[in-house]
Structures are given as structure tokens and as C-alpha cells.
Amino acid sequence: xxxxxxxxxxxxxxxxxxxxxxxxxxxxxxxxxxxxxxxxxxxxxxxxxxxxxxxxxxxxxxxxxxxxxxxxxxxxxxxxxxxxxxxxxxxxxxxxxxxxxxxxxxxxxxxxxxxxxxxxxxxxxxxxxxxxxxxxxxxxxxxxxxxxxxxxxxxxxxxxxxxxxxxxxxxxxxxxxxxxxxxxxxxxxxxxxxxxxxxxxxxxxxxxxxxxxxxxxxxxxxxxxxxxxxxxxxxxxxxxxxxxxxxxxxxxxxxxxxxxxxxxxxxxxxxxxxxxxxxxxxxxxxxxxxxxxxxxxxxxxxxxxxxxxxxxxxxxxxxxxxxxxxxxxxxxxxxxxxxxxxxxxxxxxxxxxxxxxxxxxxxxxxxxxx
Numbered sequence: 001x002x003x004x005x006x007x008x009x010x011x012x013x014x015x016x017x018x019x020x021x022x023x024x025x026x027x028x029x030x031x032x033x034x035x036x037x038x039x040x041x042x043x044x045x046x047x048x049x050x051x052x053x054x055x056x057x058x059x060x061x062x063x064x065x066x067x068x069x070x071x072x073x074x075x076x077x078x079x080x081x082x083x084x085x086x087x088x089x090x091x092x093x094x095x096x097x098x099x100x101x102x103x104x105x106x107x108x109x110x111x112x113x114x115x116x117x118x119x120x121x122x123x124x125x126x127x128x129x130x131x132x133x134x135x136x137x138x139x140x141x142x143x144x145x146x147x148x149x150x151x152x153x154x155x156x157x158x159x160x161x162x163x164x165x166x167x168x169x170x171x172x173x174x175x176x177x178x179x180x181x182x183x184x185x186x187x188x189x190x191x192x193x194x195x196x197x198x199x200x201x202x203x204x205x206x207x208x209x210x211x212x213x214x215x216x217x218x219x220x221x222x223x224x225x226x227x228x229x230x231x232x233x234x235x236x237x238x239x240x241x242x243x244x245x246x247x248x249x250x251x252x253x254x255x256x257x258x259x260x261x262x263x264x265x266x267x268x269x270x271x272x273x274x275x276x277x278x279x280x281x282x283x284x285x286x287x288x289x290x291x292x293x294x295x296x297x298x299x300x301x302x303x304x305x306x307x308x309x310x311x312x313x314x315x316x317x318x319x320x321x322x323x324x325x326x327x328x329x330x331x332x333x334x335x336x337x338x339x340x341x342x343x344x345x346x347x348x349x350x351x352x353x354x355x356x357x358x359x360x361x362x363x364x365x366x367x368x369x370x
Contacts, residue, residue: 004078013064014076015057024049024081048139052146053079055112059105059150060086063162066104070097082212090319095177099169102162106154109147116144158188160216181224188217230315230350238314238349239331239339245270246279248298252287255279255297266328268337269301275330275337277301307332308341314349317341 004016028049032042057077063086064074075087092098120126120141127137155163164184171180192214199206244258246267255267259281269277279301287300306326308317310333321329321343331339 010061011065011068013061013074016076016078018078018080020081021053021079044139048142051139051143053084055109055143055147055150056084058108058112059154060084062104062106062108063088063101066101067092070094070101072101082208090322095169095172095180098165098172102165102169105162106151109150109154113144113147113151116140116147120144156191157184158191158213158217159185159220161213164188164217164220178224178227181221185217185221188220189214192217227315227318230313230318230346233314234310235308235312235314235317235331235341236310236338238345239310239341240345241339243268243340245337246297247271248276248296248301250297251294252284252291252297252300253293255284256288256293259284266340266342268328268330268340269297270337274335275307275332277303278305278326278328278330280327305330309333310338314341314346318346321346 003019005019006014006016008015025046028045029042032045037045056079060077064077067074067088070092072092073089075089077084077086088101092101120138127141154161155166157163157167159165159168164187167187168180168184171183174180192210194210195206195213196210199208199210244262244264244267246255246258246269248269248271258267259265265281267279268275269279277298279297283300283302287295291299306320307330308320310331317329317331321327321341327344328340328342330337331341
């Protein structure tokens, strides 16, 4: 994710902090200062936020490590002011696998809360809950309460929270996956409307949460519908067959001419009939800014890239595109380049298929198209 700084790594999973996270820290400092707190108390407030987001990181690693048990890698974990995001290369395909991956995150918060509870009981350090606030009260007890809140909030049956994925997984054990997603997304959007209504009268922050939930539910339903529409369709039916390729000995000036003369953004790099790399629009821009127009394509191209076989199904290619976080994948047959599959290409194919499916009943009823 852009504007993110790497702060650590565990089991090959990088942990990043987005630049907007500084806004949250600044807000905490400002609110403490306006409330008249001492510098020491303000520093404690910042420490509490950092401890809270430490728990969020552990929550996301719960998802990541459980996903790894099913052979699903995690690209990275990014901390945002609204929480953490673990980017899995793909979602589990089996409902029970998705269930356990979704539950693993909140389970980590339960374990943290249980550990804090045991410690506070041993120390007899509990304060009545009605005396606790966000900024006052025993540090560990506040952290315990916040972890319990994270469990409850994340288990709300609304995408993109964990509860939405739990609901879909349970529904998917009894019905088709796309239908389960649509029901779970509908429930999530209904909750978003409720959050928005309550936010208008009680807490404006709920309106922001409502927008977050509404957009997340819509995106989840859209992805599931696309995967369903692509099932059973071979890649060769949707791949781009009219495209330009580059040689590693071409210059970026030639690549720029190809971009400006057409609509192609990414190019397979072919040497001796073999695909040896991919040159993306981003690679071109980076190469131009760092080395100029005369640098060779072979010095700027990506040498690690995904390919799909012409015999694969389109839904598999779509998952590959998502997993590699790339825009273009070459389609191969026995080492020979046949075409390209892009995210835009897949989206256009789905739109055309949907339009044709809608038109079929009208065509059969009316006899012919005008």
C-alpha cells in the first residue's frame, strides 16, 4: 500500500504503518493537550494507542497464520487509523476454512483479554467499569476492555468485519457460495444503514463506520458474483489476442511510443520466442524518472511474474490476478505466448456476458433483435 512504512516482519509477512496513522497519534496528543493533561499523561495516552494497535497486529496475525495452515499466503499487514488490514493472496474456497480463518483474529483478542483478566485478578487491581474512561483508569484494565470491544465489534455480521465472513461461511455450508455472499452482504448493508441513522443523532463516527461497512459489503458481493460468472469458462475465450510485445533490447522510448499509440498499458517482454518479463506502465514511469528514455526494457522489466495456461478456467486466472496483485498475466500454451488476461479484460467479459444473459429472454420472446 502506498504511503506505508515497514516496521517489522514475522514469518515473511511484512507489517506496515500507513502515513495516515500519524493523524490518529496527532489527534490523541491534541485531545490530551486541550483537556489539560500533563506531558506524562499525554505520553501515556499515546502509549495506550500503540498498545491497542499492537493487539490489532496480533489479531491480523491470527488471520494470517490460520490462513497459512490452508496454504494461503499473506502479502502484508497494514495499520490504518481505523484498524488493521491483512491482505491474503486469496480467500479460502472451503466454507469451514473461511470460518476458522475469520474466527482466528477475534480469538487472539479473547486470549489477550483472558491473560489481562488473570493478571488483574492476581494483582487485585480492578476498578469498577463505571469509573473507567478512554483516558483514565488502570492501563491494563482499559486494554482488557478495548480487546473485548474489538471482539464484539469484529463479530458483527457485516462485511468487511470478521462476523460477515463467519456468517457467509455458515450460510455457504447450506447454499451456493454466491447466494451466501449476497445474503451476508445484504445484512451488512442493512447494518450500515442502522449505523448511519444512529450516527446522525448520537455519534458522527458511526456514519464513517456505516460508509466503510456499506462499501465493503458491496465490494465483497461484486467479487463473489464475478467469480461465479467466470466459472467454467476457459481463458482462451476472454484473453486479448491483439497486443504488442517488447524485446529486452528495446528502449523505454519505444515502449512510450507503444503506450501513446494505443490502449495497451502493460507489455510482455519476449526474447527468442520466450516470455522473459513483464513491463508495466508503472515500470515505464519509474524507469523514465530514474534513467531516462534510452534505458533498455530489460533493465526495467519485472522478471518475476505469473502466467496462466490456456487450458485454465477464467475464474482461476482471476484468482491469479488477485493473488499476484498485478494487472496483466500472459496466457501460455506449451511455452508459447497466446494472449494476455487483464483485470479490465475480465471485467469487460463479465459485463458482456451479463448483458447477453439479460437479452436472451427478450430475444426468444420477441423473435429477433432490431
